[in-house]
Amino acid sequence: MKDKDQRAYQMLKDNQLSVTDSRKNILGLFLHSEGALAHADIEKKTGEKFDRVTVYRTLQAFMEKGIIHTIPTADNSIRYALCKDDCTEGHHHDNHVHFICTVCNRTTCLASVTVPEVELPRGFKLTDRQMIVTGICIDCR
Amino acid sequence: MKDKDQRAYQMLKDNQLSVTDSRKNILGLFLHSEGALAHADIEKKTGEKFDRVTVYRTLQAFMEKGIIHTIPTADNSIRYALCKDDCTEGHHHDNHVHFICTVCNRTTCLASVTVPEVELPRGFKLTDRQMIVTGICIDCR
DNA sequence: GTAACTGCAAAATATTTGCATCCTT
DNA sequence: AAGGATGCAAATATTTTGCAGTTAC
Numbered sequence: 001m002k003d004k005d006q007r008a009y010q011m012l013k014d015n016q017l018s019v020t021d022s023r024k025n026i027l028g029l030f031l032h033s034e035g036a037l038a039h040a041d042i043e044k045k046t047g048e049k050f051d052r053v054t055v056y057r058t059l060q061a062f063m064e065k066g067i068i069h070t071i072p073t074a075d076n077s078i079r080y081a082l083c084k085d086d087c088t089e090g091h092h093h094d095n096h097v098h099f100i101c102t103v104c105n106r107t108t109c110l111a112s113v114t115v116p117e118v119e120l121p122r123g124f125k126l127t128d129r130q131m132i133v134t135g136i137c138i139d140c141r
Numbered sequence: 142m143k144d145k146d147q148r149a150y151q152m153l154k155d156n157q158l159s160v161t162d163s164r165k166n167i168l169g170l171f172l173h174s175e176g177a178l179a180h181a182d183i184e185k186k187t188g189e190k191f192d193r194v195t196v197y198r199t200l201q202a203f204m205e206k207g208i209i210h211t212i213p214t215a216d217n218s219i220r221y222a223l224c225k226d227d228c229t230e231g232h233h234h235d236n237h238v239h240f241i242c243t244v245c246n247r248t249t250c251l252a253s254v255t256v257p258e259v260e261l262p263r264g265f266k267l268t269d270r271q272m273i274v275t276g277i278c279i280d281c282r
Numbered sequence: 283g284t285a286a287c288t289g290c291a292a293a294a295t296a297t298t299t300g301c302a303t304c305c306t307t
Numbered sequence: 308a309a310g311g312a313t314g315c316a317a318a319t320a321t322t323t324t325g326c327a328g329t330t331a332c
Binding site: 069070071072073074075076078097099102110112113115116117118119120121122123124125126127128129130131132133134135136137138141 | 210211212213214215216217219238240243251253254256257258259260261262263264265266267268269270271272273274275276277278279282
C-alpha cells in the first residue's frame with residue numbers, strides 16, 4: 001500500500017504533474033486494481049470524494065502524459081488502463097490483449113497474451129492494433 | 142441502387158421487421174457504404190429526415206436481429222456495421238479486422254483480414270474476439 | 283382492425299466550459 | 308507569490324422513456 005503510494009508520487013513527478021490529492025488517489029486506484037476502470041468505477045471507488053469534473057480532468061491529464069490509455073469496448077463504455085512503462089507521450093506500446101468478462105463486466109489486461117501481428121491489404125498503414133476478447137473470466141467460471 | 146433497395150426490403154422481411162421508410166433508408170445506407178457508420182453519420186446522410194429517437198430505435202432493432210453490430214473504438218464513438226450473412230440473432234461471426242483511419246476517421250471492414258486466433262490463459266473462456274487496427278487508409282495515404 | 287412504428291416532449295445521463303477559490307511548488 | 312488544480316454552476320451533448328398519432332400488414 002505504502003509503496004504503491006510512493007510509486008504514484010514518483011509517476012506524477014516523472015510526468016511533471018503536480019501532486020494533488022485526487023491525482024494520487026486515482027492513480028493509486030489504477031496501481032491497485034488489476035484491470036481497467038470506467039469513469040463510474042473511479043467515482044465509486046473513491047467514494048465520490050472528488051468532483052465528477054475533477055475525475056474527467058484527471059483522466060485527461062493522465063491520458064495526455066501517456067500514463068493511461070483507453071480500451072475500446074463494444075458497448076458504449078470507455079475504460080481506462082495503465083500504460084506499460086515504455087509508453088511515451090502520445091504513443092503506446094500496450095500490446096497485450098484485453099479481456100472483458102460478460103458476467104462481472106470487468107476488463108482484465110492479459111499481460112501474457114500479445115496482440116498478434118496482422119497483414120494489412122496493400123496501401124494501408126498501421127500505427128496501432130488492439131484486440132478485445134469477450135468471454136467469461138477465471139473468477140466467474 | 143434499385144437492387145440494393147430490393148435487398149433491404151428482403152432483409153427486413155427475413156428478420157420479421159415491418160418495412161418502414163426509416164428502416165429501408167437506414168438499412169440502405171449500410172448496404173451502400175463500405176465501412177461502418179456512427180449515429181451522427183446516419184443522421185447526416187439521411188438529411189435529418191428521421192427523428193433522432195427513430196434512428197436510435199432503428200439501430201437497436203437491427204442489433205437485436207443481428208443485422209448490424211457495434212465496432213468498439215478507442216475514442217468514445219460507437220460505430221455500427223453490417224453483420225455478415227451468417228450472423229444469427231445474438232451471435233456474430235463477424236471475424237474480420239476493422240480499420241480506423243486517423244485522417245478521415247472512417248471505419249473500414251477489412252473483409253480479407255481475419256482476426257487471428259489467440260490462446261487465453263487457463264480458466265478463461267472465449268466467446269468473441271475483435272481486432273481494431275488504427276492507421277492511415279488507402280484513400281488518405 | 284390491431285399491433286407495431288414514429289415523432290414530439292421531456293426525463294435521465296454524460297461530458298464540457300467558465301470562473302472564483304484553493305493548493306502545490 | 309504565481310501558476311495550476313479543484314469545485315461549483317451551468318451549458319452542451321447524448322441516450323432513454325412515455326405517450327398520442329400514424330402506418331404496415
